[in-house]
Amino acid sequence: MLWRAALLPSLRSPGRFWWQSDIAGCHPCLLAPNLVLQNKSARGWSNIPFITVPLSRTHGKSFAHRSELKHAKRIVVKLGSAVVTRGDECGLALGRLASIVEQVSMLQNQGREMMIVTSGAVAFGKQRLRHEILLSQSVRQALHSGQNQLKDMAVPMLEARACAAAGQSGLMALYEAMFTQYSICAAQILVTNLDFHDEQKRRNLNGTLHELLRMNIVPIINTNDAVVPPPEPNSDLQGVNVISVKDNDSLAARLAVEMKTDLLIVLSDVEGLFDSPPGSDDAKLIDIFYPGDQQSVTFGTKSRVGMGGMEAKVKAALWALQGGTSVVIANGTHPKISGHVITDIVEGKKVGTFFSEVKPAGPTVEQQAEMARAGGRSLAALQPEQRAEIIYHLADLLTDQREEIIQANKKDLEEAENKGRLPLPLLKRLSLSTSKLNSLAIGLRQIAASSQDSVGRVLRRTLVAKDLELEQVTVPIGVLLVIFESRPDCLPQVSALAISSGNGLLLKGGKEASHSNQILHHLTQEALSLHGVKDAVQLVNTREEVEDLCRLDKLIDLIIPRGSSQLVRDIQKAAKGIPVMGHSEGICHVYIDVEASVEKVTRIVRDSKCEYPAACNALETLLIHRDLLRTPVFDQIIDMLRVEQVKIHAGPKFASYLTFSPSEVKSLRTEYGDLECCIEVMDSVQDAIEHIHKYGSSHTDVIITENEKTAEMFLQHLDSACVFWNASTRFSDGYRFGLGAEVGISTSRIHARGPVGIEGLLTTKWLLRGKNHIVSDFSEQGSMKYLHENLPLPQRNTN
Numbered sequence: 034m035l036w037r038a039a040l041l042p043s044l045r046s047p048g049r050f051w052w053q054s055d056i057a058g059c060h061p062c063l064l065a066p067n068l069v070l071q072n073k074s075a076r077g078w079s080n081i082p083f084i085t086v087p088l089s090r091t092h093g094k095s096f097a098h099r100s101e102l103k104h105a106k107r108i109v110v111k112l113g114s115a116v117v118t119r120g121d122e123c124g125l126a127l128g129r130l131a132s133i134v135e136q137v138s139m140l141q142n143q144g145r146e147m148m149i150v151t152s153g154a155v156a157f158g159k160q161r162l163r164h165e166i167l168l169s170q171s172v173r174q175a176l177h178s179g180q181n182q183l184k185d186m187a188v189p190m191l192e193a194r195a196c197a198a199a200g201q202s203g204l205m206a207l208y209e210a211m212f213t214q215y216s217i218c219a220a221q222i223l224v225t226n227l228d229f230h231d232e233q234k235r236r237n238l239n240g241t242l243h244e245l246l247r248m249n250i251v252p253i254i255n256t257n258d259a260v261v262p263p264p265e266p267n268s269d270l271q272g273v274n275v276i277s278v279k280d281n282d283s284l285a286a287r288l289a290v291e292m293k294t295d296l297l298i299v300l301s302d303v304e305g306l307f308d309s310p311p312g313s314d315d316a317k318l319i320d321i322f323y324p325g326d327q328q329s330v331t332f333g334t335k336s337r338v339g340m341g342g343m344e345a346k347v348k349a350a351l352w353a354l355q356g357g358t359s360v361v362i363a364n365g366t367h368p369k370i371s372g373h374v375i376t377d378i379v380e381g382k383k384v385g386t387f388f389s390e391v392k393p394a395g396p397t398v399e400q401q402a403e404m405a406r407a408g409g410r411s412l413a414a415l416q417p418e419q420r421a422e423i424i425y426h427l428a429d430l431l432t433d434q435r436e437e438i439i440q441a442n443k444k445d446l447e448e449a450e451n452k453g454r455l456p457l458p459l460l461k462r463l464s465l466s467t468s469k470l471n472s473l474a475i476g477l478r479q480i481a482a483s484s485q486d487s488v489g490r491v492l493r494r495t496l497v498a499k500d501l502e503l504e505q506v507t508v509p510i511g512v513l514l515v516i517f518e519s520r521p522d523c524l525p526q527v528s529a530l531a532i533s534s535g536n537g538l539l540l541k542g543g544k545e546a547s548h549s550n551q552i553l554h555h556l557t558q559e560a561l562s563l564h565g566v567k568d569a570v571q572l573v574n575t576r577e578e579v580e581d582l583c584r585l586d587k588l589i590d591l592i593i594p595r596g597s598s599q600l601v602r603d604i605q606k607a608a609k610g611i612p613v614m615g616h617s618e619g620i621c622h623v624y625i626d627v628e629a630s631v632e633k634v635t636r637i638v639r640d641s642k643c644e645y646p647a648a649c650n651a652l653e654t655l656l657i658h659r660d661l662l663r664t665p666v667f668d669q670i671i672d673m674l675r676v677e678q679v680k681i682h683a684g685p686k687f688a689s690y691l692t693f694s695p696s697e698v699k700s701l702r703t704e705y706g707d708l709e710c711c712i713e714v715m716d717s718v719q720d721a722i723e724h725i726h727k728y729g730s731s732h733t734d735v736i737i738t739e740n741e742k743t744a745e746m747f748l749q750h751l752d753s754a755c756v757f758w759n760a761s762t763r764f765s766d767g768y769r770f771g772l773g774a775e776v777g778i779s780t781s782r783i784h785a786r787g788p789v790g791i792e793g794l795l796t797t798k799w800l801l802r803g804k805n806h807i808v809s810d811f812s813e814q815g816s817m818k819y820l821h822e823n824l825p826l827p828q829r830n831t832n
């Protein structure tokens with residue numbers, strides 16, 4: 034075996050060298066970064082049958098779930114022609130390419146082994162050749178015909194192989210320059226189909242790729258389009274016969290199998306695989322595609338460049354999947370996601386279509402959302418008495434089946450304690466008891482009693498004109514997504530509110546409460562079955578990440594998070610086009626006025642802080658009028674907090690009054706969620722209001738005073754969702770307000786604020802009843818006039 038190689042100084046990277054090699058056969062480890070594998074009698078890939086049986090693999094099965102993709106070590110990224118080329122089909126999309134290189138470099142520097150299968154040589158070569166031809170023609174015509182005929186110049190048809198030959202070196206130079214910015218070396222490998230049919234060349238290619246990966250070099254692989262015969266003429270690129278995209282799809286799948294790759298990412302100009310041609314009215318993106326599902330898919334037209342289209346990608350993906358490589362097909366051209374599409378896929382986010390051999394037993398979350406919408410509409414169509422009957426039955430089931438519920442909850446508590454993953458406050462939230470279930474049942478019965486007149490209630494009636502009557506009525510919001518942590522009692526509460534308001538419901542509970550959630554959801558569906566609306570409430574059991582759920586803007590109408598402030602913030606950040614109802618923090622204040630009652634102060638402060646310190650409506654900052662310092666009132670407060678083992682943090686003003694102060698607070702905007710609180714000194718009630726506006730979270734704030742004028746000033750001027758006088762912060766709760774239960778406490782200023790019960794889960798629609806009315810009748814020359822008279826509302830059902 035002989036090698037003919039030339040070692041040349043790199044004109045693109047001073048001080049570096051590159052290999053140009055013509056293989057006659059050699060040990061594969063001697064192959065250099067710029068490798069050309071070709072055969073004198075090469076023929077097109079399209080003439081060879083599609084391979085249906087992959088080579089045997091020893092690296093195991095493909096990943097079953099997206100969440101496992103983060104463990105992928107060896108990854109192939111296939112860049113389609115539509116991704117690499119510009120919209121004008123002449124030249125490269127440099128910004129997009131730079132973003133892809135950045136993502137690949139990031140993953141490479143994490144210790145992964147990255148390979149790229151790229152298109153683009155033909156388009157890049159076309160750009161160069163067109164420039165040369167136009168320049169040559171302009172010179173000739175300027176000499177012979179004059180300037181006036183330059184505008185009539187036409188570019189002749191360019192042969193694809195010539196374009197590939199002209200563009201290959203420039204494309205690789207571009208990749209090298211980009212990867213150099215991240216201190217990563219890239220190597221080019223050109224192959225033809227017959228290289229995979231020659232056993233020696235296959236071994237050489239395999240060995241070369243392994244050696245490059247061992248040296249932390251990113252191989253960039255492409256078909257050697259300069260020597261393959263042209264395909265049938267086509268109009269993909271005007272004036273250019275483009276090598277079929279199917280070639281590189283097949284190449285990427287074959288390389289992925291040969292190299293025992295963990296993940297193949299195929300980037301195209303569509304979001305993934307659809308159940309019907311993209312752009313059609315009913316087209317829906319398929320999140321997970323399983324072998325055998327291709328029978329139910331209709332393939333549309335191919336992309337603007339290439340010949341293979343989605344059908345070729347699916348065949349290649351299924352072939353790679355059968356060989357043990359996971360596959361994701363995604364959009365690499367969308368400006369909003371192309372900058373992080375590759376890293377998002379590797380992180381397991383719901384991007385594109387994921388190919389999996391493991392089909393879950395239940396429906397997908399998208400299917401569950403559709404079931405919830407259909408079930409919610411059926412629920413809203415029931416009579417109010419029927420919805421109330423469902424809730425009453427659920428309340429009865431909670432007490433009748435309490436032993437089974439507590440037994441399931443005990444499993445969750447034991448698993449959480451054994452794993453040690455939950456702090457004590459969250460363990461308390463997780464725990465269910467007979468008294469908790471009894472309270473839940475009472476709350477549900479309150480909801481049932483108050484739900485008789487929720488949906489379809491007339492809020493306004495207007496006689497617009499003679500025989501033209503307008504009504505505004507309450508209707509459900511649609512499909513709610515409620516995400517909750519460590520609180521299984523949240524499930525029946527929220528379900529009852531959704532049933533009462535006629536909304537479909539998706540529930541995503543924490544895995545720490547999985548046993549409790551399962552039985553509570555089973556009982557909820559049992560109650561719903563009374564009137565055949567079982568599907569209205571769905572529990573998401575798949576490995577769906579919260580961030581992925583927040584992207585289902587076409588299926589979900591409102592997100593309600595129930596959990597830690599961090600959970601709420603994460604959901605608010607992740608929600609894409611879906612409103613989020615809730616509060617990110619519960620920084621509740623109690624202000625002790627100079628005219629406060631000693632007895633009331635100790636009772637209210639103790640209850641606000643110590644009754645349930647993990648609750649969002651627990652006291653976090655205690656504000657004390659400065660004239661109360663060094664008085665019996667102040668001493669009693671401190672003694673009570675000490676007895677209750679509450680850790681005190683001193684605010685800046687409070688610390689300045691003390692010789693030896695407690696630890697000074699790091700931030701006055703802190704939610705402790707435990708037996709801790711901050712104490713700060715105020716000069717007046719106005720000072721307290723300004724402090725709360727600056728450092729509070731607009732949740733719940735309290736004044737303790739015997740001065741009614743001072744109290745009213747606090748109540749009227751403080752801009753929080755709940756403002757109390759001489760009452761504990763813990764009253765900020767839907768059950769205690771008489772709402773029966775709540776889906777959460779909202780601190781937003783739109784739609785609903787404070788504890789959100791049934792009313793907060795309703796919106797309105799307008800009903801207009803006329804008799805052949807048209808707008809032109811109300812013009813100056815028309816025969817009709819607007820009346821806009823308010824009409825009496827129908828009497829509400831108070832039973």
